[in-house]
Amino acid sequence: MSLVTAEMSISLDGYYAGPRSDETDWMKSPEALGFFRLTRWVISAQAWRERMGYAGGERNVNSEVAAASFARNGAYVMGRRMADGGLGPWGEEPPFHAPVFVVTHRSQETVQRKGGTSFTYVTDGVASAIEQARVAANGKNVQISGGGSTIQRALAEGLLDELTLHVAPVLLGDGMRLFDPVALGLGVGEGLELTPEKVVDTEDVTHLTYRVGKQTPLFLDDRGRSEGEA
Amino acid sequence: MSLVTAEMSISLDGYYAGPRSDETDWMKSPEALGFFRLTRWVISAQAWRERMGYAGGERNVNSEVAAASFARNGAYVMGRRMADGGLGPWGEEPPFHAPVFVVTHRSQETVQRKGGTSFTYVTDGVASAIEQARVAANGKNVQISGGGSTIQRALAEGLLDELTLHVAPVLLGDGMRLFDPVALGLGVGEGLELTPEKVVDTEDVTHLTYRVGKQTPLFLDDRGRSEGEA
Numbered sequence: 001m002s003l004v005t006a007e008m009s010i011s012l013d014g015y016y017a018g019p020r021s022d023e024t025d026w027m028k029s030p031e032a033l034g035f036f037r038l039t040r041w042v043i044s045a046q047a048w049r050e051r052m053g054y055a056g057g058e059r060n061v062n063s064e065v066a067a068a069s070f071a072r073n074g075a076y077v078m079g080r081r082m083a084d085g086g087l088g089p090w091g092e093e094p095p096f097h098a099p100v101f102v103v104t105h106r107s108q109e110t111v112q113r114k115g116g117t118s119f120t121y122v123t124d125g126v127a128s129a130i131e132q133a134r135v136a137a138n139g140k141n142v143q144i145s146g147g148g149s150t151i152q153r154a155l156a157e158g159l160l161d162e163l164t165l166h167v168a169p170v171l172l173g174d175g176m177r178l179f180d181p182v183a184l185g186l187g188v189g190e191g192l193e194l195t196p197e198k199v200v201d202t203e204d205v206t207h208l209t210y211r212v213g214k215q216t217p218l219f220l221d222d223r224g225r226s227e228g229e230a
Numbered sequence: 231m232s233l234v235t236a237e238m239s240i241s242l243d244g245y246y247a248g249p250r251s252d253e254t255d256w257m258k259s260p261e262a263l264g265f266f267r268l269t270r271w272v273i274s275a276q277a278w279r280e281r282m283g284y285a286g287g288e289r290n291v292n293s294e295v296a297a298a299s300f301a302r303n304g305a306y307v308m309g310r311r312m313a314d315g316g317l318g319p320w321g322e323e324p325p326f327h328a329p330v331f332v333v334t335h336r337s338q339e340t341v342q343r344k345g346g347t348s349f350t351y352v353t354d355g356v357a358s359a360i361e362q363a364r365v366a367a368n369g370k371n372v373q374i375s376g377g378g379s380t381i382q383r384a385l386a387e388g389l390l391d392e393l394t395l396h397v398a399p400v401l402l403g404d405g406m407r408l409f410d411p412v413a414l415g416l417g418v419g420e421g422l423e424l425t426p427e428k429v430v431d432t433e434d435v436t437h438l439t440y441r442v443g444k445q446t447p448l449f450l451d452d453r454g455r456s457e458g459e460a
Binding site for chain 1: 241242243244248249257258260262263264266267270273385395397399400401402403404408409411414415416418419420421422423424425426429431432433434435436438440448449450451
């Protein structure tokens with residue numbers, strides 16, 4: 001069955017990049033400093049480097065994690081900011097090798113690239129982009145690649161089946177938060193429950209995969225106090 | 231060797247309790263609702279219940295995790311708010327069975343309880359409380375039990391050797407944050423590096439243990455771009 005998944009590299013304190021700033025050269029921004037610390041595991045991975053057309057890289061568990069993700073996905077969804085930022089660096093043959101649906105307010109012609117990657121611009125919301133991606137994925141998974149706000153929108157709208165967090169062992173103290181209280185839209189006394197599905201533990205990063213459940217009211221489960229006094 | 235450790239149950243979005251509110255009955259507060267969701271794994275654990283004098287509980291991996299923690303600790307450090315909130319519910323024989331050093335601004339006589347637990351009030355800061363606990367621990371570990379602000383102070387002052395996060399698979403969207411940007415005191419372009427030591431994976435909660443490193447400048451490690459073009 002085709003699942004809608006999302007993946008993000010985050011710090012132990014929940015950021016997926018450093019803080020936004022006025023720096024016009026993104027590569028020199030605090031945002032990039034944080035981003036490259038958090039994605040070091042995948043940038044170093046042979047499977048990812050191969051897809052990017054880069055030589056070398058480590059053939060390790062992290063590389064297997066990256067390869068498995070590429071293999072499962074039949075189409076991608078991403079936000080406009082990520083697509084605009086990536087189109088240059090990804091070059092003539094972007095790493096996706098599959099159709100990418102970009103959630104945007106500004107309509108644009110579809111961009112075709114080598115290796116089976118295309119960028120189709122969707123102006124009627126993330127749910128529509130996911131639906132178009134699901135058709136294109138032909139039974140494989142649809143992965144929401146980012147950025148954080150697009151993943152949060154999918155979470156808030158209940159569109160996500162599975163979430164993988166690549167938790168880098170670092171505290172950044174500030175930056176762009178994957179789980180923004182407002183964007184998530186949870187009420188007081190509500191929680192969004194998940195189910196742990198898989199953990200892959202390496203010395204560089206901890207890969208946590210969850211099945212995404214529903215927003216449910218929290219209840220006072222004080223088993224230790226109200227029941228079973230010895 | 232005696233390590234200074236800290237443990238906290240947190241949500242996947244980084245909260246250790248729900249949000250503070252004006253509710254005077256803590257058990258009816260949103261803070262408690264979140265807290266009891268996050269600590270459900272340990273309240274259900276036989277080893278913890280036994281220490282609390284409660285009957286029943288699950289004999290599972292989570293119970294082993296709780297038992298191992300009690301066994302390693304020779305003394306505890308905690309904040310005033312946690313001690314004040316706990317002294318009633320912990321009863322005549324609190325679960326620690328070891329000396330507890332309470333970081334506070336208000337001096338108070340030491341409180342003696344059954345089972346080897348005492349509460350000594352320390353007015354000259356968390357570093358001093360840790361030093362006193364280290365002597366009392368007699369070669370075993372000193373555990374900072376909480377609350378969040380006391381753990382953050384120890385982290386910010388570089389006093390923590392090991393950090394264990396019991397990550398509950400739930401998003402709360404709001405609440406008391408374990409890693410507060412201001413309390414942590416990291417500058418822009420700095421990170422606090424940790425080293426993954428151990429992962430214990432259960433269906434209720436994921437136990438992540440890290441060795442705590444140092445605050446270091448982040449560097450732009452864009453290996454994928456600046457090196458090794460194929």
